[in-house]
Every structure is written in structure tokens, then in C-alpha cells.
Amino acid sequence: MQYKEQKIRICSNLPLHRQSGVPGKVCGALRIANQIKGCVPILHSPVGCAFQRKINTFAPYEITYNLPCTNLTEVDTVYGGHEKLVEKVLEVNKKYHPELILIISTCAPDLIGEDYDITLDEVRDMIDAKIIYDTGNAKRAPVGMQSALYSLATQVMEEQDKIEKSLNICKLSYHRTDSVDEFVDILEEMGAHVNGVYFNNNTIEDIKNIPRAELNLVDFPADWVLYAEKKFGTKYLMPPRLKIEDSLTTLNGFAKYLYAIAGALDLDTDVIEKRKKEADEKLEKYRKKLKGKKIASGFSVHGGAMQTLIEDVGMECPVLILKTRRMNLMMKDDAVKHISNSMTRFIENHQGYAPEVLINPTTEEEIKAMKEHGIELCVGGMENNMFEYLRNGIKLFDMRRMMQISKMGFNNSVNIARETYKIVSKEPKSHLLLGNIEYSMRNPSLSNYWADIVDIFQTCWHCDCKD
Structure with a gap:
């Protein structure tokens, strides 16, 4: 590594x-x-x-x-x-x-x-x-x-002659732009010219040449994106952000995104189904081992593993754990409610029954519900007390790990399935040194001391964010 x-x-x-x-x-x-x-x-x-x-x-x-x-x-x-x-x-x-x-x-x-x-x-x-x-x-x-x-x-950017069927892959720097190799390969096979991948170790000349592209692929219409459209005529396309069913981590969601790009630049679409089929065949060996196994999941919007495990792998999610504290700092109540309802509908549509939804539960309530439903794996992150899970025989797919293995492409589903199989196949380690620390109930990834400091800071920092 x-x-x-x-x-x-x-x-x-x-x-x-x-x-x-x-x-x-x-x-x-x-x-x-x-x-x-x-x-x-x-x-x-x-x-x-x-x-x-x-x-x-x-x-x-x-x-x-x-x-x-x-x-x-x-x-x-x-x-x-x-x-x-x-x-x-x-x-x-x-x-x-x-x-x-x-x-x-x-x-x-x-x-x-x-x-x-x-x-x-x-x-x-x-x-x-x-x-x-x-x-x-x-x-x-x-x-x-x-x-x-x-x-x-x-x-820095300068007016340039447009290159036909050209695009820029623009991700903010906190996304890993070094993980788009498959994405670039698919786009080029579809007939697109990838003008550049931004912003990731680019030269001044690279940035000057951004306006050569006809299309910017972006996360959202940031100020610079709107400026580039108005000044240089470079249009933009973004993936659906709050549509759980169109997550780019699933085969269908990523295919839908590629079809949208193809429509914008008049590209060949036969490649999409071919690549999708190849990834689906790779998934089959993990599907045989994981299908029907039960998971619990926390919040998962457009980039989480939950959608892939349910839609592409065939796992079931009888328990949905929704901790709204962090979400409420960034979103209004209506947006949080919309995401919660969308996740519930998505799960029910795929597995045929609605999950038990836990809103801001204690760790004890989470573990009790997961044991009652025979949960083997929780797909979560910093909101979950992983050490208590491990002590109770429940494994955790930490979303911070998800960020490390994520790729832009159909094989992202394969990566998620492979990682899930590795976690499920191992016995949980219940005697970790960090497990001896007494963790906060509200912020399970921190000790009580640091959780109190976080609460003070976030109360001051975010006090007016929803007004």
C-alpha cells in the first residue's frame, strides 16, 4: 500500500x-x-x-x-x-x-x-x-x-475552442478523484473525450483548459460551475442527490447516470449494458454467499453501501437505525424526514416488507432490535458504537472504510460486496484495547470527555444553520 x-x-x-x-x-x-x-x-x-x-x-x-x-x-x-x-x-x-x-x-x-x-x-x-x-x-x-x-x-480559466463530445470529471477535492479509472475507460469507450479530471494534482494549463469541454460532470451546481456555463458555455450535469433508488453505488443507478451523460453528448449506449452485465457476473459469486443475510443500516443517501447490498446483492435490512443529530445540524427537518421515508420505501420495495425503524435509539436498544431480527452486520459509521456491537457479536461495515474503497464505476458494487463478505466471514474481535474506553451515548465514536467538547463547539457553530 x-x-x-x-x-x-x-x-x-x-x-x-x-x-x-x-x-x-x-x-x-x-x-x-x-x-x-x-x-x-x-x-x-x-x-x-x-x-x-x-x-x-x-x-x-x-x-x-x-x-x-x-x-x-x-x-x-x-x-x-x-x-x-x-x-x-x-x-x-x-x-x-x-x-x-x-x-x-x-x-x-x-x-x-x-x-x-x-x-x-x-x-x-x-x-x-x-x-x-x-x-x-x-x-x-x-x-x-x-x-x-x-x-x-x-x-485562471480562459476561453477555448470546444472539443466535440468532450467532458470534464469534476469532483471536489475531498472526493477521491484518483478512483475514476473505470469511469474514464467507460466514457471513452462510449465515444466521449475526457478533457480532464479535476481537481486532483492538476497543472495551471489543465485548469486553463477546463472551458474546452462541452460538459462538466459535477456533484452540484457550485458558483464556479454556473460561472463556467455563463462565461464559457460549458454546461453541467449532476447525479441525483437525494434519490435513494438512483444511488451511483448500484448497477442500475450508475447505468442511469451514464445514460444521462450519453444523452447530453450523443454517445454510444451499447457499452453501458455490456459493462453492467460484466459487473453483474462478477457479483454473482458474492450474491450466492450473501443473499438473504440480514443487515441493519444507518443513514445512506447517494453514496452508501446499503443500496448496493439490498438491490445488487440481495441482502435484507429488517432494522433501519436513523440518528438525526448530525443530519439536523446540516439539513432542515423536512429534508431529514424525506430521506428517512425514501430509505424505508426503498427497502420495502426490494425485500417485500418494511424495516423496523429506530429513531435516535440508545446503543442498548439498537443491539436488542438487531438480536431480535438476527442481524449479522450493521452498515454504519461514527454514529454507531462499534465496540459494543463487537462485544455482542454484531459486525460493522464502517462507512469510513466505504470511502476508502469507493470507485466510480460498475465495479464499485463488486468492491462493496467483496468487502462485506470479508467482514461477515470473520469472527468479531471483542477484546480490543479501545473497547475499554467508556464512550458517549450521544456520540458513540468519542469518549464522554471529547463528546462534551464536541457538543459545545457544534452548538455554537451550528446554532443558526437552519434559520
Whole structure:
């Protein structure tokens, strides 16, 4: 296993970094900067901001080693930080010889209204690198990522002649864009020209050439996507986000997505059914071993394993465990209710009977229900107390593991089935060292001490999110 993959596997299982850490827009902007070859970000900020961002709370395995900042002081917030910023840009250009300098604004310069256009006009002819600044123009989360992407669209992308039947695969940097090999192969066999995969270790030239494509495949219509459509005429297509039955992890869901792409670019569709059949044949050996076995599942929307295990593998889900605390921080009650009802209907349609639905149960109530229904495996994540499950002989398919094995393609279903079979085939380890810790009832992946800190932070951070 490569070093980066080892870091991702270890760090993505740490329960703390996304819960009591402060993500903030700087972390989001740095994630984008780290995906661009030869890019050196400059934080226009006090020194503390730069120090706190060495380890990114969005991705603790992704360390930003070179993170210069302008070291703003109280005096600079009164008189402005223009001179310090000019000095730092010249220093970075001389020391690192970057291809791109991305100035990331922070709270202090935002409050005093720093004029970055004046700075860029002054230094542009004095340095070799291209220089842009984070516009702060983002209307939706994750704000830092969206703002940085909008800056790339408005300050780097250029008008280009369109390539016929061409597309860009655009995933936000917290998705693994290095896992689209099968997707690219299928699209090219259908007759598409894949202009690029973004944003993942791209060059400045790659980003300039984004407008050559006729279509952007995106997760949602972010600000930069809408700008690219209006400015360069590059249309966009996104998968269904809240339709449980159209999950891209299932064979039918992914095929439906490919048909939509084919319709947008007039591509050959015979390839779709051929590839789908090949994956279905690979699934058959796992289907024989897993069909009819019983699982419990937590929330699962467009990227979960539950849909694949029920629809493609033939497993049953007699127990649905819905813990709404985390969902309610991000969504309104109606959206949470819609997802819950959709999951229940999906399960009932496939297995012929409705699951028992547990809303915000205790761990004891979960285990009792799972034992009554003969559950062998729970498909869950940080909301589930895996150590209590293991002590009671219930195995767990942790969704953090799901993120590590996910691929864009029909074979994603095969990966999920293979991983499920591995877990089901092993005896649960009930005497793990971490199992001796007393875990929180509300936040089962954390001890009571850290769970209290998380509650304080999330109460303050999300208090107005649904207003």
C-alpha cells in the first residue's frame, strides 16, 4: 500500500478531526491549493492562522508544509496590510519559484476591506508566477473550497475552442478523484473525450483548459460551475442527490447516470449494458454467499453501501437505525424526514416488507432490535458504537472504510460486496484495547470527555444553520 493511502486509511478513522476541530474557509481553500501542481498559498493573516492550518481538519493526512503568511498585527488592521502582502509575494516568488501563488484572505483583511486588485497590479510584472487571490465569493458550503474554485474560474480559466463530445470529471477535492479509472475507460469507450479530471494534482494549463469541454460532470451546481456555463458555455450535469433508488453505488443507478451523460453528448449506449452485465457476473459469486443475510443500516443517501447490498446483492435490512443529530445540524427537518421515508420505501420495495425503524435509539436498544431480527452486520459509521456491537457479536461495515474503497464505476458494487463478505466471514474481535474506553451515548465514536467538547463547539457553530 502506498504511503499516501496508508495516511488516508489511518487518519480518516480518527473520530476527532471533523468534529471538534474548526474547519473554516482557510482549510477549504488550502485543500484546493494542494491539488494544483506548483501552487504556493499565502495566508494574508496573523501568524496564528497559518500555524493552526498546517494540519487540515478536512484531511489531517494532507499537511501543507509550505504555508507562508503575512503576519498581520493590530497595527496592520488599522493601517492596512498592503505593504506586507507585496513583500511576502516577492519573497515567496524568490524562495519557492511557484507556478501559481494563491492569496487566501482571512478575517482581518476581510474586515478592513483589503483591495487585492491593487496588490496584484503592483507585483504581477515583478514575479514569474501567475498570481490570483481568493475572492471570498461563495454562497454555499464548503465556503473555502467554493471560493477558491470560483477564483480559479474567474482568474485562471480562459476561453477555448470546444472539443466535440468532450467532458470534464469534476469532483471536489475531498472526493477521491484518483478512483475514476473505470469511469474514464467507460466514457471513452462510449465515444466521449475526457478533457480532464479535476481537481486532483492538476497543472495551471489543465485548469486553463477546463472551458474546452462541452460538459462538466459535477456533484452540484457550485458558483464556479454556473460561472463556467455563463462565461464559457460549458454546461453541467449532476447525479441525483437525494434519490435513494438512483444511488451511483448500484448497477442500475450508475447505468442511469451514464445514460444521462450519453444523452447530453450523443454517445454510444451499447457499452453501458455490456459493462453492467460484466459487473453483474462478477457479483454473482458474492450474491450466492450473501443473499438473504440480514443487515441493519444507518443513514445512506447517494453514496452508501446499503443500496448496493439490498438491490445488487440481495441482502435484507429488517432494522433501519436513523440518528438525526448530525443530519439536523446540516439539513432542515423536512429534508431529514424525506430521506428517512425514501430509505424505508426503498427497502420495502426490494425485500417485500418494511424495516423496523429506530429513531435516535440508545446503543442498548439498537443491539436488542438487531438480536431480535438476527442481524449479522450493521452498515454504519461514527454514529454507531462499534465496540459494543463487537462485544455482542454484531459486525460493522464502517462507512469510513466505504470511502476508502469507493470507485466510480460498475465495479464499485463488486468492491462493496467483496468487502462485506470479508467482514461477515470473520469472527468479531471483542477484546480490543479501545473497547475499554467508556464512550458517549450521544456520540458513540468519542469518549464522554471529547463528546462534551464536541457538543459545545457544534452548538455554537451550528446554532443558526437552519434559520
